[in-house]
Amino acid sequence: MATLSSNLLFISFILYLVATLFFGGSIKAKKEFNEKQGTNKWGKIAVFLTIVGFVSQLGYFVTRWIAAGHAPVSNMYEFTTFFGMALVGAFIVIYFIYRTTLLGLFTIPVALIVIAYASMFPREITPLIPALQSYWLQIHVTTAALGEAILAISFAAGLIYLVKAIDQSKASKRTFWLETIMFSLVTVLGFVAVSTVFSAAGYQEKFTWIDKHGNEAAVEYTMPAITGPNDWELVTENGFKPLIQMPAYINAKKMNTVIWSFIGGFILYGLIRLILRKRIAASLKPLVKNIKLDFVDEISYRSVLIGFPVFTLGALIFAMIWAHEAWSRFWGWDPKEVWALITWLFYAAFMHLRLSKGWHGEKSAWLAVIGFVIIMFNLVAVNLVIAGLHSYAGS
């Protein structure tokens, strides 16, 4: 069952990949592209592939649930994969409201990156610690992920807006920040590439080091050490000697992974730039030529409107009910809880700015981007760096 499950996920990954190409094709092939026209053949194939991929991923989800005996949303790999699936699901729903394949061209790659990122975490089926043994696991986690996914659609739409609206003929603050978003996405791919290469090569080296309490500890690196732990001593023969030593209160291994991800990101980005010979955002510009700005603006805002109640329900209300049962209090200022609140406050501010300050268009698009950054921060940094009570999610 577990094997079937991973095969289904692999199939859906490939289908999303192919669908992305068709989404690209659907836009190139069309001369007049706006809200009124239906989807062309390429677009229809793309949407069909996306739906088949989604069903296949649902198959992954169900079979893994059966294999594990609990909802597969209990660790970083499972949750992030589910988030990717929710993103595709949210896209399918929004697609059938607005019928624009351009949104798929921007959403599905993001989902692909998310799923690829997920697969870098330990993939085995993990047992549930007592705190997670509750039916609220599936209710709270899936609703929260779905809410975040719908909110992420507003990011994709916002991105389309920015790609179209920002003048790429000369460098400016706006082109810089838009390109920074593109670079960040590429860096995630950098992380995936670097991790895959080193794990395929079976790279590992062991250190002993002195932690902040002065005790000796051991650590195993799976990438060559650029940053070594405090007072490191290499145990593995012929291991790569760290270039810089980190103080004890910094997690040198995680730091090392971050640095490698950036190296991977820079190389990938450099290659892309070498091929394109212009900014990524600039080369995407022709694709968005025919869409109307206020149309994507509306998709972006609508996604926030649809996603916000779902997010509130899943990430705050269901979370509180479960926390009340498991931890004896419905709110405890745990970092993950606080970041859910921060996300919620952010989108609340976003909607108020839109309603009464008239922050439409580009301002609103930038806000959608920042919202997604906050969601990603909560997913990645809070789990891996800040930890807290939700730290079981970090493995």
Next chain:
Amino acid sequence: MNDVKCECGHVNPHGTVLCEACGKVLDERDQSGKLLDMRYEGSARRSQTYNKTVIDKIWNFFSSVKVGVWLIVITLLASIIGTILPQEMYINLPPEVYYEQEHGWFGKLYYQLGFHDLYGSWWYLLLIAMIGISLVICSLDRVVPLYKALKAQRVTRHEGFLKRQRLFGINEAFDQGDQDLVKQHLIQKRYQIREENGDILAEKGRFSRWGPYVNHVGLIIFLFGGMLRFIPGYYVEENLWVREGETALVPETGEKYYIQNNQFILEHYDKEENKKFEKALERAGQVVQNYQSNVVLYERVSENLPGEKPELKKLKEYKVRVNHPLTFDGYSVYQSSFRSEMTAMSFSLANKESGQTFGDFTIDLKAPKSEYDLGNGYVVKILNFFPDFEFDKNGEPSTKSRVPNNPAFVFTMITPDKPKGETSFVAIRQTIEPFGDNVYKVAFKGIETQNVSGFIVRKDSSLWAIILGGIIFMIGVVQGAYWNHRRIWVQNKNGQIWIAAHTNKNWYGLKRELETILANTKLTMPEDQLQKEDDGDKEEA
């Protein structure tokens, strides 16, 4: 301040921008713009009208959405700061030690600035309180005039009002039956229709306009629930440790409830039983499967007399596990932790050289006897007992607490050949013979332990407000987000049919709906005047 009478005859309150009834622009300053600002229907809001007294000024400050958004953003940023380092409640050392020791100068600064208890700080609570005030005033400032304006609106609208709607179009040519067909379509689309002199006002989803105010009410109730906690007795949270086999009074219940702990169970996942978790267990080592205390809940039935043993009535047996608290009478008892406590230590008296033993004895650590007679003239006396042994500042043996965490004894061993006795100091894994070499020793044989379950007892009488607030908030937010307030005006002006439409959001949806409503008629789709502006101004950016 005078009310303003519009040319249509409707009397509007002072400060009205658009006539509540016909929509004519009353505020002369607003004549210039191309499109009308339709927010709050151009109604007279207190904050936009009065600004004289201190109360006006306070009202105006809090009624501003700009201020509200700033409050949200400041709270958001403050909340971020609180997640940089663990808060006070998640550390297990005194804060003055922890932050500097674990995080160096940064930790020290963090502690000195009071960020270790950020969410309980006066200024954070003040921010939340200000958000609460802003919620109330913002809502009141808008909802009342908005309600009045929507109620007072008439079917026939002023030309200027219609012309300056975002969706607007004039039809010169049309068929006789067109207007009826449109009406039919509108009814099919579940619009509420009002007619006046052949003019039509079709409206639906007005209730979605109340969504924001409903969710604000929910939030206010929620915050009120949070405030209730500060009332003594409303919120109880106590730790309760109960040893296996013992019965303890549940704190803060007015000495009414007792809990007997029959057994504490700690289970780990077994690799053999859980083949599917095998790999994960190999990676992680031991993973806890279950924390459980089998308890019996009792209620006192006798009078509460000091010194008298209470008479208890058994209420229920329950297995308290994580996620499965025991609840009764508004109280919940949660499985929160456990520890293992030593209850007894057993020793034997032996000859150091030959190893021959002369009898065993067991010391009950809660009630050690002063001597243990092993028969045949062998006696072990306890001279001193340190339940939680340590060397104090002067290097003297002492005890940290009365809990037997690290028991140590000073024994006198009386034997037939040493009738005066030999003295020995025995602690876990060490023996000191203070007066030179002994012939005999007290040899450690074993310990008996007992589990102690750690419970959290909680009662939260403010929960109803939290739940009610949450439900109302969700209703309001769904109401406001998933429905739209749409209005379509189909009116006869100068022998033409004028069509205008307005929605509070989702213009795309409105336009698609209009297409089906105008289908099969000669009437043309009204133009999106904003898009026209867009095309001219921004599209080529």
